Amino acid sequence: MNQYYLYILIKNGISELSAIIEYPKLRQQQIEEWDLDDLQTVEGWIALAKKVIHQSNCPDLIKKPICKKCSYYNFCYATESDSNGIN
Structure with a gap:
């Protein structure tokens, strides 16, 4: 990159x-x-x-553990509910 x-x-x-x-x-x-x-x-x-x-349409969300530490976390998960296991 x-x-x-x-x-x-x-x-x-x-x-x-x-x-x-x-x-x-x-x-x-x-x-x-x-x-x-x-x-x-x-x-x-x-x-x-x-x-x-x-x-x-937006691409499907890829859920990875590293996402929790990413600067773009709130952008990617803006429409996700807290019930999906990612906090």
């Missing part, structure tokens, strides 16, 4: 990219390099997102 940010930079005229993703709490770094194969991957993500956006 980090490749998306590199994609945006390339689309704005910046080339020969690499990025360092820092995780301060973990005291780790990850180096991301741009590869020409990444172009197709990222454009596939964008096409999929556009497909979802233009659907007449």
Whole structure:
């Protein structure tokens, strides 16, 4: 997913990219390099997102334990009742 940010930079005229993703709490770094194969991957993500956006109905809700900690939790579960086991 980090490749998306590199994609945006390339689309704005910046080339020969690499990025360092820092995780301060973990005291780790990850180096991301741009590869020409990444172009197709990222454009596939964008096409999929556009497909979802233009659907007449929302996609089915995927309930995963990690959702409870997500910043978008309230957005995804806005119409769900508390009786479904997810709080």
